[in-house]
Amino acid sequence: MDSNSIWTAxxxxxxxxxxxxxxxxxxxxxxxxxxxxxxxxxxxxxTKGDVAKSLMKLRPKG
Structure with missing residues (x-):
């Protein structure tokens, strides 16, 4: 993994x-x-739409 793929929480x-x-x-x-x-x-x-868009709909609001 390159350095831009490592994140702190x-x-x-x-x-x-x-x-x-x-x-x-x-x-x-x-x-x-x-x-x-x-x-x-x-x-x-x-079979489904864009994964990132699907995950964004499920993320906590706020």
Whole structure:
């Protein structure tokens, strides 16, 4: 993974749209916090619309 694919949890939360876009366009994004390392990977099964748009609809508001 290159350096722009590694995020702190704080940065990822603050720029969630960009994390989703990079996962879709550039590949898996690594998010690190004190509880562990998480990898966000966009996967399309071909039957649904854009993955990033679907995830954005499910995100918490506020």
């Amino acid at each position: 704080e940065d990822a939360a603050g720029d969630f749209v960009r994390v989703l876009k990079q996962a879709r366009d550039s590949g898996p994004q690594e998010i690190r916090d004190v509880t562990g390392v998480y990898v966000l990977k966009a996967v399309s099964d071909g």
